[in-house]
Amino acid sequence: MAKDKKLVKNITPRDENFAQWYTDVVREAELCDYSSVKGCLNYLPNGYAIWELIQADLDRRFKETGVENVSLPLLIPESLLEKEADHVEGFAPEVAWVTHGGMERLQERLCVRPTSETLFCDLWARTVKSYRDLPKVWNQWNSVLRWEKTTRPFLRSREFLWQEGHTIHATYEEAEERTIQMFHVYEDCYRETLAIPFVSGRKAEHEKFAGAQDTYTIEALMHDGKALQSATSHFFGSGFPDAFGIKYIDKNNEPQSVYETSWGWSTRSIGGLIMVHGDDDGLVLPPHVAPVECRVIPIAQHKEGVLDRAYALFDELKRAGYRVKIDDSDKSPGWKFAEQEILGIPTRIEIGPKDIENNQVVVVRRDTREKIIVKMDEIAGKLRDILEVIQQDMYNRAKDFLNAHIDTATELDEMKEKFKQNRGFVKACWCGDPECEGEVKYVTGGAATRCLIEDEEMISDKCIWCGKPAKHMAYWGKAY
RNA sequence: CGGAGUGUGGCUCAGCUUGGUAGAGCGCUACGUUCGGGACGUAGAGGCCGCAGGUUCAAAUCCUGUCACUCCGACCA
Numbered sequence: 001m002a003k004d005k006k007l008v009k010n011i012t013p014r015d016e017n018f019a020q021w022y023t024d025v026v027r028e029a030e031l032c033d034y035s036s037v038k039g040c041l042n043y044l045p046n047g048y049a050i051w052e053l054i055q056a057d058l059d060r061r062f063k064e065t066g067v068e069n070v071s072l073p074l075l076i077p078e079s080l081l082e083k084e085a086d087h088v089e090g091f092a093p094e095v096a097w098v099t100h101g102g103m104e105r106l107q108e109r110l111c112v113r114p115t116s117e118t119l120f121c122d123l124w125a126r127t128v129k130s131y132r133d134l135p136k137v138w139n140q141w142n143s144v145l146r147w148e149k150t151t152r153p154f155l156r157s158r159e160f161l162w163q164e165g166h167t168i169h170a171t172y173e174e175a176e177e178r179t180i181q182m183f184h185v186y187e188d189c190y191r192e193t194l195a196i197p198f199v200s201g202r203k204a205e206h207e208k209f210a211g212a213q214d215t216y217t218i219e220a221l222m223h224d225g226k227a228l229q230s231a232t233s234h235f236f237g238s239g240f241p242d243a244f245g246i247k248y249i250d251k252n253n254e255p256q257s258v259y260e261t262s263w264g265w266s267t268r269s270i271g272g273l274i275m276v277h278g279d280d281d282g283l284v285l286p287p288h289v290a291p292v293e294c295r296v297i298p299i300a301q302h303k304e305g306v307l308d309r310a311y312a313l314f315d316e317l318k319r320a321g322y323r324v325k326i327d328d329s330d331k332s333p334g335w336k337f338a339e340q341e342i343l344g345i346p347t348r349i350e351i352g353p354k355d356i357e358n359n360q361v362v363v364v365r366r367d368t369r370e371k372i373i374v375k376m377d378e379i380a381g382k383l384r385d386i387l388e389v390i391q392q393d394m395y396n397r398a399k400d401f402l403n404a405h406i407d408t409a410t411e412l413d414e415m416k417e418k419f420k421q422n423r424g425f426v427k428a429c430w431c432g433d434p435e436c437e438g439e440v441k442y443v444t445g446g447a448a449t450r451c452l453i454e455d456e457e458m459i460s461d462k463c464i465w466c467g468k469p470a471k472h473m474a475y476w477g478k479a480y
Numbered sequence: 481c482g483g484a485g486u487g488u489g490g491c492u493c494a495g496c497u498u499g500g501u502a503g504a505g506c507g508c509u510a511c512g513u514u515c516g517g518g519a520c521g522u523a524g525a526g527g528c529c530g531c532a533g534g535u536u537c538a539a540a541u542c543c544u545g546u547c548a549c550u551c552c553g554a555c556c557a
Contacts, residue, residue, distance in 0.1 A: 010492095019551085038549070090557050115557080149481075149555060156556080209557035232557080264557095299516050334517035352516060362516085 011342070013280050018224040025274055026153045028342050029283045039151035039158030043267075046343065047154075049291030050270055051161060055141065057193045057288070058163065058265060061185045062139055067165060070138045072119045075110040080118045084243045087117065090210020094146040112145040117211070117236075117262055120166040121244035124258075131170055131250050134258065137178070139165040154271035155228070155480050162266035168241060168258040170248065175259030176214075176235055182263040183216040183233040190230060194269065195286035195395040196220050196276050197402045198230060199425060199475045201451035206434045209262075213237040219450040219475065221402050222275035225423020227450050227477040230272050233263035271480075276398050277367075283344030284367055286394050287387040292345045294383060296326040297336045299352025310351050313361065313379070320380040341366060346390050347383065367394055406475075410460040412443070415476070419444040425477045427453060429470035431463035439465050440476070449474040 010028055012020040026032060031047030043051065059069075075098060082088045095111040113119065124136060143161045151157050165182060169175040183200070190196045203215040212234040219227045238257035247255045277284040287293050294317065298310040307328060314326040327336045333350075340348045350362040361379055363372040367390055374382050405424025409415035418426050430436060430449065441448045453473045463470050 023550095034549075036548080087557085094556070146556085150551095150553090203557090207557080212557075215557075234557080297516095300514095302515070330515090332515055332517085332519055334515090334519080336518090337516095338518050350516065354516075 011280065011282060014223065014278070021278075021280075022271075022275060023153070025278050025282055025342075029344060031270065031274075031283075032153050034153075037158075039148055039156075041153055041157050041159070043161070046291065047270060050273070050285070050289055051267055053289045053291065054189075054193070054265075054269060055163075058185075058189055059141075061189060062163075062165065065137075065181060065185065067137050067139045069140060071140050071142065072116055072123065074113060074142075076113050076116075076118055078109050078111060080122055081111055083118065083121075084211050084240050087211040087240070091115070091146075094148065096145050096147050113142075114144055114146045115262075115264070116140070116142075116144075116164055117166065117240060117260075118244075120262075121241060121246060121260070124168055124241070125244045125246045128168070128246055128248055128258065131248050131256075134248060135167060135169040135174065135178075137165075137167045139163055152271075154267055154274070156268075160266050160268065162264050165261075165263045167261045168246065169261075170250070170256070170258065172237065172259050175237075175261050179214065179216065179233050179235040179261045179263070182261070183218075186218055186231040186233065186263070186265060189265075190218060190220065190269075191395065193286070193288045194273055195288070195391055195398060196230070196272055197395065197399040199402075199406070199451060199453075201453060201475075203232075203451060204430075204434075204437070204449045204472070204474065205432065206437075207449065209234045211236060211240055213239070217451050219425075219477070219479075220272050220276060221405060221424055221477075222272070222480070223278070223401070224275070225405060225478070227425065227479045228268070228272050228275070229450075229479065230269060231263070231265040234261060236260040236262070277394055278344070281338075282342035284394070285344035285346060287346045287391045290344065290346050291323060292325045292343070293323045293387055294325075294347045294349060295336075295340045295345050296324065296349045296351065297333060297340070298326070298328060299333050299350055299355075301328065303353050305356065306351070306353060309356050313349065313351060313376075316380055317383065320383075322383060337364075346387060349379070349383075365390055367397075408459055409464065412440070412464055415440070415447075415464055416444055419447050419478070425450065425475045427459060427473060428464040428476055429458055429460040429462065429473045431466055431468045432471040433463075433466070436463055436465035444476075444478075446478040447476045448479065450477045450479065451475055 011024045014021045029046055030044050032044055033042040035042050091114045095114050098110040099106060141163045143159050145159050148156050148158050167178050169178060187200060190198055198218045198220040200218045203217050208215040214235040216233045218230045220230045222228055238259050241258045241260050246258050248258060250256045274283060277286065296310055296314045298306050301307045310326060314324060317324040344366060346366050348364050350364065355361050359376045360373050361376060363374055363386055372386065407418050408427040409418055415426055415428055437448055451474065453475060458470060458473045461470055462468065
């Protein structure tokens with residue numbers, strides 16, 4: 001009977017109220033806490049540890065491609081922000097301003113960085129002189145501030161942690177290549193490390209980053225059928241650098257423009273992890289980003305020898321390189337099981353008198369609850385295999401879910417119907433006019449283009465809204 | 481920025497209509513019994529009721545203002 005019962009209280013079922021479920025999981029797993037400033041989070045150890053693992057993985061991938069880390073200021077003078085017209089127009093409504101230093105009013109107000117393109121360009125305008133100074137392939141791990149009106153933990157906060165990479169290159173082609181290269185780094189990291197599948201591609205014209213010529217996006221599908229823009233890579237051409245007066249002298253002693261890129265990945269990815277993999281009992285973390293891969297839970301730990309054996313196992317796993325913890329608190333075993341599940345720890349090892357007697361342990365998978373009996377002297381090796389299987393299975397399940405929620409439509413009614421019934425993405429063709437997209441968004445209750453599909457044959461030659469010749473095929477979806 | 485709602489021990493909330501000794505459950509602390517799916521008993525600690533005014537002999541409760549947060553919209557490279 002107990003098996004049929006919902007094992008974890010305090011978490012609203014996912015299908016009953018997804019938004020509430022999300023909030024419950026964030027709270028119960030102690031990932032973050034609201035601070036006294038709206039939209040600014042306290043990242044708690046469980047949440048920050050996930051970010052550290054993502055950070056380490058991404059940073060390694062970046063450095064393999066030659067990225068160098070730097071740190072630029074928190075504040076941007078207003079005059080600097082205003083140098084690129086599209087950029088300032090895009091960000092002006094959501095920047096916060098510093099107007100005073102101590103008691104004195106500042107001559108020029110300073111905005112708290114919403115992103116740092118302007119700071120990088122300002123620096124490069126003063127320091128880049130020659131083709132020998134190029135390329136610059138820099139990145140910073142920091143936080144930025146955007147004065148959002150509606151905020152949600154991880155998904156949309158005012159201050160958020162991220163990395164922002166900024167590069168400049170001597171040629172258009174090299175910069176474009178770098179944009180796509182970093183886009184692929186993001187794709188690999190989502191797939192291999194976060195076990196999150198996605199659709200991806202270029203953004204439509206009006207959805208691009210303020211000032212960008214091209215924006216590449218990764219769009220993951222959450223369990224409620226809504227898309228989450230999960231990382232973006234932008235190609236600026238030379239518009240931005242030109243506005244800042246960045247020029248270099250080429251081999252022929254001629255001044256030339258530089259070409260710029262930027263790319264970012266934020267703590268929003270943690271929200272994606274929760275909403276792609278989580279279930280009614282809480283968080284489910286892919287092993288590669290699980291701060292704790294395995295929790296050892298002694299059963300009947302007051303009995304002679306149980307705790308000693310459990311500690312020995314714990315030490316052995318730690319020496320073998322696992323991120324492992326032991327729960328030797330005086331809570332009941334049921335409590336400990338539930339807690340491990342809420343936290344999303346990928347495996348637990350139960351070790352009790354029966355196991356010790358049989359020289360075995362019981363490994364329980366978080367994702368499937370499958371119990372696997374493993375001989376005591378084989379566990380240090382086998383656990384790695386089990387974790388890898390979990391990682392792979394989680395990706396495959398999410399991939400199946402994504403595939404099952406991608407549909408096509410060639411007529412508007414068909415599309416409306418599909419958004420009414422099937423959650424997810426719908427492929428449809430479009431003339432490229434933002435007004436048509438707006439109309440579609442209105443009649444479907446919020447579905448817009450998420451990214452363009454450029455490597456497949458178009459399923460129709462006319463726009464889903466106006467019927468005029470289609471320029472693009474796109475994934476449409478409702479988004480966070 | 482529009483609509484709605486909520487501020488009372490750490491958490492979830494009751495009490496407010498009809499003003500009169502500040503409550504419950506959970507959590508926390510100590511001790512004891514338990515221990516293979518959220519155990520139980522006993523004892524205990526913890527609150528100027530978001531803030532500021534006002535009405536009153538008396539305000540968590542009524543009035544005015546204010547601040548904050550949550551949800552739904554609009555907005556959101």
